[in-house]
Every structure is written in structure tokens, then in C-alpha cells.
Amino acid sequence: MSDLENSMAAIIDVFHKYSGKEGDKHKLKKSELKDLINNELASFLGIWDPALQMSDLENSMAAIIDVFHKYSGKEGDKHKLKKSELKDLINNELASFLGQIKDQATMDSLMESLDTDADSECDFQEFMTFIAMVTIGCHEFFEHHEDE
Numbered sequence: 001m002s003d004l005e006n007s008m009a010a011i012i013d014v015f016h017k018y019s020g021k022e023g024d025k026h027k028l029k030k031s032e033l034k035d036l037i038n039n040e041l042a043s044f045l046g047i048w049d050p051a052l053q054m055s056d057l058e059n060s061m062a063a064i065i066d067v068f069h070k071y072s073g074k075e076g077d078k079h080k081l082k083k084s085e086l087k088d089l090i091n092n093e094l095a096s097f098l099g100q101i102k103d104q105a106t107m108d109s110l111m112e113s114l115d116t117d118a119d120s121e122c123d124f125q126e127f128m129t130f131i132a133m134v135t136i137g138c139h140e141f142f143e144h145h146e147d148e
């Protein structure tokens with residue numbers, strides 16, 4: 001798995017580490033969410049303690065941001081992924097989760113569905129919607145397999 005895929009899997013793991021503590025194992029109750037935020041998002045949410053290392057969750061989020069910029073910075077607008085950059089990102093960094101995208105029609109329709117502001121590029125917000133969709137898909141896949 002790529003760094004990006006490991007990061008997405010780490011986010012799923014953190015969710016389950018806390019959701020599995022009490023009650024419904026697939027949902028975070030308020031006390032679980034509070035523990036997750038205080039333990040795993042302290043650096044990002046400003047409960048900053050210089051002695052504190054970034055958590056796995058924070059490292060994963062930072063890794064996703066890094067991957068976006070690694071590809072968006074290649075050509076044209078440095079803050080947006082054009083179609084060829086998005087294609088390279090998927091084929092290099094999401095091949096285990098999504099497989100390789102080879103044909104142009106698939107790429108065209110994917111970009112069309114992600115490009116909510118219709119500027120023919122994928123900005124960070126549009127990219128995160130995509131990452132969330134793929135992560136949710138993987139989560140459902142793994143959960144389904146655990147139940148078997």
C-alpha cells in the first residue's frame with residue numbers, strides 16, 4: 001500500500017479504536033469522540049503541547065495533504081489537480097484501493113463528478129471529498145469482510 005493508502009487505513013483504525021470502546025461498536029458516542037479529539041487531534045486543534053508528538057491520525061491527515069501538493073504542484077495551478085495530475089495520483093498512490101485507471105472515459109467521468117465548481121480542475125476540497133468517498137468505501141469493504 002502507498003503512504004496515502006496507509007494514511008486512509010490509519011484514519012479508519014483510529015475511528016474503530018474509539019468507537020469500539022463502549023456501546024455500538026460502529027459509532028462514536030460523545031465521550032468516545034471527546035477522547036478521540038483530546039488524544040488524537042490535540043496538535044491540530046490547538047491544545048498544543050510542544051512535548052506532544054503528532055498522533056497517527058494527525059500524521060495521516062498531514063500525509064494526505066502532502067500527497068495532494070506533490071501532484072497539484074507539478075503543472076499549472078499549484079493548488080489544483082488537473083486531470084492528468086489526478087490520474088497520476090490515483091495510479092501511483094491509490095492503485096491498491098482502486099486499481100489503475102487506464103481509459104480516458106473513466107477519467108473524464110470521475111473528474112466530472114468531483115469537479116463541483118466546474119473549473120475542470122480538482123481543488124483540495126474536491127480532492128478530500130474524493131478521499132472521503134474512497135475511505136468510506138474501503139471501510140465498508142473491510143467491515144463486510146470482518147463480519148464473514
Ligand SMILES: [Ca+2]
Nearest residue numbers: 115119121122
Ligand atoms: Ca474544481
